[in-house]
Amino acid sequence: MKRVAKTRKAAGGVPASWKKRPQKKSSIDSIIIGITVAAFGVTLLVVAVVLIFLKLESPFGSKKRLTADLMTTSEETGGFRWRGSSELSKALAKKDWVAAVRILEAEYRKHGTSADIRHDLGQAHLNAALEILGRDAKASALLKKASLHLQRAASLLVTDKRLSLRVAQAEASLGVREYETGLKSAGTARVERALRKAGTDPFVNYLRGYIYYLEGRYRKAEPYLKRAVFAKEADIRRAAQGMLSEIKTDLAEEKTFNVEETSRFVLKYQGPVRPDLASKVLSALERSEASVATIVGRAPQRKVVVILYTGASYKSAREIPDWSSASFDGRIRLSEGDINSSSFERTVRHEYTHAATFDYLGRSPPAWLDEGAAQCVAEGVSPPLERLRSEIGARWYSLSRLNGSFSRYSRADADRAYAISYAAVGYLIRRYGSGIVQSLLEEMKHSRSLDAALRIRTGLSLNDLDRETQRWVGFSGQ
Missing domain, CATH: 1.25.40.10 (Tetratricopeptide repeat domain)
Known part of the structure; x- marks a missing residue:
């Protein structure tokens, strides 16, 4: 059943290469009261x-x-x-x-x-x-x-x-x-x-x-x-x-869900009580905290709600593109089908990073920074450049274009968007250290735009970062 579109900005899902299905992003990027x-x-x-x-x-x-x-x-x-x-x-x-x-x-x-x-x-x-x-x-x-x-x-x-x-x-x-x-x-x-x-x-x-x-x-x-x-x-x-x-x-959907709660997380899931399943998800979340804090600066300060869907219920309940199956929209939403996959730990780290950036700012940052940071936490701060070149192909999306949800893209275009975002944040970390993402978030927390934050912390404009990332990756297309 088609859902009402979100009214708040939601961070994205994870790359197509992980076969994940994120929720359609929200429509309120932020609420702005202009007078x-x-x-x-x-x-x-x-x-x-x-x-x-x-x-x-x-x-x-x-x-x-x-x-x-x-x-x-x-x-x-x-x-x-x-x-x-x-x-x-x-x-x-x-x-x-x-x-x-x-x-x-x-x-x-x-x-x-x-x-x-x-x-x-x-x-x-x-x-x-x-x-x-x-x-x-x-x-x-x-x-x-x-x-x-x-x-x-x-x-x-x-x-x-x-x-x-x-x-x-x-x-x-x-x-x-x-x-x-x-x-x-x-x-x-x-x-x-x-x-x-x-x-x-x-x-x-x-x-x-x-x-x-x-x-x-x-x-x-x-x-x-x-x-x-x-x-x-x-x-x-x-x-x-x-x-x-x-x-x-x-x-209504969650009324019959089981609830497991720790000091940091609230897990809700369908079906019979499954202590083993709850333990696996909560343990993965707890293991993610240190790596998230390394890049973002801290784990979320408020309890994070995690919704785990069983069977095909996640896909049927969400308006999502075909290429993803997890998302963050103020809550982390996961599919039970991913739990036993080799990518599950990466999925959890990725979505938990979105929860951390949202908690830090009170809103989601521009998508390329949010997704790039999540990729660095999930896969490591040294992007595999050969793979990224393959996913980017012959066309480059400027970082200024990668501000909003990636859910509007086809699978190939989403792969490209994630790869460029990963490359840009990976380049920043390589050149300025692992604290650069936190530094940018801190500047944005004080109401500066991301472009202004970049200039203050690195001396680069967004266009400069675009060009330097292209050179670093070895992009030779258009």
């Missing part, structure tokens, strides 16, 4: 209409801009009440919220009892935070500035229910940003605080459910996502409904 402030001039005063744009990816794979009127403002004053100086009018006209905050803070010190100045200062701080979030900002310094603006806005707007809700929504958006940059505890705590203020607000509930969903904590996610289906915005409703549909399917 844009626009101003219009009307009559003698400034017209500022502030719209918050929430950019997210629907569970059906298409990215859309979702407009939420979270900051309804007056046509003539942009929501600002105080008739201040010409300097303030200029700042508002330019949407220079930092300047507006500076001017209004000075006025507030003089006229602290003025309700209008208090309101306007709170809204200026809120707008300054929204502007930062509107840049798709994930750098820690910018997120800290947004946090300070929101703290001030919350203290000033405490009696304004409408704007207090807007502050809570912005806080939740900031929390997801923090979570995505690897500050998972801090980000989750911020979303929780926003939820206490926002109550049943569908948007904030959606973000709380989304984090639980990413972590595979489906029963925790359900009540929040059920509130989100009442959102006015169609894309939020669709995303929440897609997640709920998948949760329902997975929970």
Whole structure:
């Protein structure tokens, strides 16, 4: 039965040469809350209409801009009440919220009892935070500035229910940003605080459910996502409904599964109790931890859920290409048929690497780095160049192309994509040492792009790495 497409980004499966079948990748590569402030001039005063744009990816794979009127403002004053100086009018006209905050803070010190100045200062701080979030900002310094603006806005707007809700929504958006940059505890705590203020607000509930969903904590996610289906915005409703549909399917499917749990793993599998089978899988996972930590820097900090399917149930339950049979989508999914194969240990190491990179970043890195690192853990840090040349053939895929799921490729193209990824990460490790993957992840954790992380840690651009990897492999095609 065809499954609803994933709404979160899932790391890939393993190479075709292992005869593995990965799950179709998710559609949410990440959830991005973009907030844009626009101003219009009307009559003698400034017209500022502030719209918050929430950019997210629907569970059906298409990215859309979702407009939420979270900051309804007056046509003539942009929501600002105080008739201040010409300097303030200029700042508002330019949407220079930092300047507006500076001017209004000075006025507030003089006229602290003025309700209008208090309101306007709170809204200026809120707008300054929204502007930062509107840049798709994930750098820690910018997120800290947004946090300070929101703290001030919350203290000033405490009696304004409408704007207090807007502050809570912005806080939740900031929390997801923090979570995505690897500050998972801090980000989750911020979303929780926003939820206490926002109550049943569908948007904030959606973000709380989304984090639980990413972590595979489906029963925790359900009540929040059920509130989100009442959102006015169609894309939020669709995303929440897609997640709920998948949760329902997975929970029904797993209701009769046996469960074996250790301090690091939760294994769920079909059929009668099989202590021998559970022991084999859990032992393979535990043996993988040291090799994963060598490349990624650490094993996952949260318990990893592993679903083991018996017979043909994995393939029948998943939308997958013909060339793979294991995957990671927040959970490791394996087929019992692979357990006695010579490739099983490699399969486990490969998928466990995806779990580790996801745990480290709070999201999956670009596919070539994720798959290349998984290959290095699974097969070794010295790629067999002759085999890779054979799999790559006469055509090279640039690393910039290998950002998303490999499940869209045919078997031959998937072999090529895995081989190029393995070669690129193998080259980096050979030249810069086994800690290079962790170094790149650490840079990305602080909100830098992979290209920027490469430049900082190696001095190479992505194109440079492409060329050097081709030379190292001995690629002579197009």
